[in-house]
Amino acid sequence: MAKVNFTAGRVDAFKCESGKSQSFLWDSAAPGLALRATANEAKSYIFQAKLHGKAIRVTIGAPGTWTIPAAQAEARRLKVIIDNGQDPRLVKADTLAAEQAVRDAEAAARQAESLRLRSESVTLGEVWPVYVAERAPHWGEHQISAHRKIIQAGGEARKRSPKETKAGPLAVLANERLITLTDARIEEWAKVETLTRPSSARLAMRLLKAFLNWSAAHPDYSAIVTRNVAKSAKAREILGKAKVKHDLLQREQLAAWFGEVRKIGNTVISAYLQTLLLIGARREEVAALRWVDVDFQWASMKLGDKVEDFRMVPLTPYIAHLLAALPRRNEWVFSSLAAESGKLAEPRIAHNEAVAAAGLPHLTLHGLRRSFATLSEWVETPAGIAAQIQGHAPQGVREQNYIRRPLDLLRKWHLKIEKFILDEAGIVFTAAPAGLRVVGN
Template sequence: MARPKKTDTPDTAQAIELTAGAIDRLTCRTDVKAQAFLRDTKAPGLRVRVTNTGHKSFVYEAKLNRQTIRRTIGDVRAWTIEQARSEARRLAVLIDGGINPAEQERQQHAEREAKSAIAAAQVVTVGEAWAAYVVERASHWGERHAHDHAVLTRPGGELFRGGLTVAGPLHPLLALPLKDLDTATIEAWAQREGQHRPTSARLAWRLLRAFLSWCAEHPDFKAIVPAQNPAKSRRAREALGKAGVKSDALLREQLAVWFAAVRAIGNPGISAYLQTLLLTGARPGELLGLRWDDLNVQWRGLTIRDKVEGERVIPLTPYVHHLLAGLPRRGRYVFSATDKPLSYPHRQHSKACAIAGIEHLTLHGLRRSFKSLSEWLELPVGVVAQIQGHKPSATAEKHYTVRPLDLLRLHHERFEAWILEQAGVLFDASRQPGTLRSAV
């Protein structure tokens, strides 16, 4: 058989000692999508691949567990033949040891990614993780709960009623690296905050615990927070103290002076809000969120959005209807100055209570007053609880007692009439309430 000339195209059916000239002469048919391989005799498994486009590269091919393993080493213009042979021998050693190079590279890549993620997470601040937490969880929260997260982390320093707002209890923690938010740091924070604002600090601590539990389950943060929630500390809990049981409520004898002082408030929206708060027993926040479309004048109902059932419908009693009908419309909300609800009128209520000679009566104390004063009329406990939005306290109450709106109205209107009588407020319940009007 004649020896092939050096200028001939190499025979791909035969293994040869790869040379630069042989690689240069290697070709592949170009009329269809195809590729050809030229094997090397010095490094078993090493091949040069040429495609129909003329591109050439070194590849390694071998069998592992009866499967063909093929790995591209690199372009023939970037790799020398000896470099390609060295890489082929390295791959041969791996395969002889039962290791798939592709799987090894994937594992190494995953390890590098994990280390990179941990390194990036090490510099994440509490504030950055908190922002991600709020974005992910806000859709599961009510309006009030979301507001608490914003208020307790606010930076402060904003002009408000002639003074500057104070930073929220959680704000000092936001600049810390998340990895440094350990038990000792939280205990020191609780000790500081518990000395001058324990109530808001206790709420902040509860939100912080929930946040850290979320971090412990989040793929981006679980590697840098302890498995044991650092906020669940006995010392932190003791530093914040226990919430006292509040008992502020209006006495029957105080109704007359309280109504006189509240009705004299110059802002009719605030005056109506405080009276409605007492006469409905609603939570202060859910009443501020009352909208005009929550008033059902036809069936004399009031829809309250609460934190227990989502919403409840209570009677729209005559005097409350009279108060609300007399307010101008200024947007969606009943108690508003613009298109937003009023702020909590703590200051105006405190002034009215000071004029009436009543001490330490909070807005929530008016809700407590509704329940306490209902005892004078011996109203059914279940009726009072349903109007106020409390959970049923017994199985029969929860599953077998159904009170329609007209039955609630029977008791609620009697309660309202008695309150007005004790307060000395003259009101004709049969009078048609004024038409709801728009602000001029």
């Protein structure tokens, strides 16, 4: 191989010989250095030598990028590597890998620091919706709504009221960083909230406790939520214990209650409230009743259940009469054209007005459930049967593991309960073979 001293003119003038795919011009100053020209007029410096008896070739770069001295220096460096018994290609690959590893480590460190700073700045209000979204598939509609309301900022217009929504008990903590939530901060919050809404504050504390348990187990927040400050004994002491509620309908109050509830202009709300009392179910269970869940032929209803997925309860004659008279506007038995969900959303206003008009003490919708449990005692209904109709968890070994009551057995006692309530209310009701009708009051 003829060698020449590389100059800018020689490098620029060198071309591939006619009829060949590539030609080489070898440098006399740097061993193994050559200029390669291809038939398509591309040029590049290359280094060629033998390693363990085999020829290897390494591309250095184009003349436009590499000067002649730089290419000669690179060739000498590669020659040293060859003389040391190493393959320059492998050395280059190892070097690049090491450099990439350093870059990756630096990027990972920057990302970790960014995540640390982000996690330390994240607030309760930012993480709460993430928590609700993850747990929502395991919750009922009422539980999801409770979690959203407990932290709502308030100040939004209501659909059926001139008053704006109120801020939830946890709203004042929404901007608190999770890392700064301490026992002292929770205790300070509890002192303020217990003065105006202790019941809501106790609920907020329970929900916050569950949220912090979730956060402590979540990979994104476990590093900053290392203990559950909602378990503060002092905060619980400040909030106090919930008082046992006693609102319910006594037998002598039934006539007044039914008299006003049956006057309610909205027949859906009127039927809903009467059904709520006569089956003793939870308010959301009755509101979520669908037409496909009501079997008029076999006198049964399928209710969503807090303990189980669902439970079957008897469709008693008076309730069947109430439901049969309702309009079938959509899938919901207790439908509403005003509610976004299409079902009855807020019957409390009409109920409170009816209770006031009847001259009765304050009575909540849950008080109707309490009323059913109490009134069923008058007909000596076995406690387990009333509890099963209402959807209470079985109590004791026998109830949990041995007793399996058929619907007809529940119906036997449920009919007695309904008749007693209607009789005490002064409602004379006859279930005729051709249908159901109210005879008089």
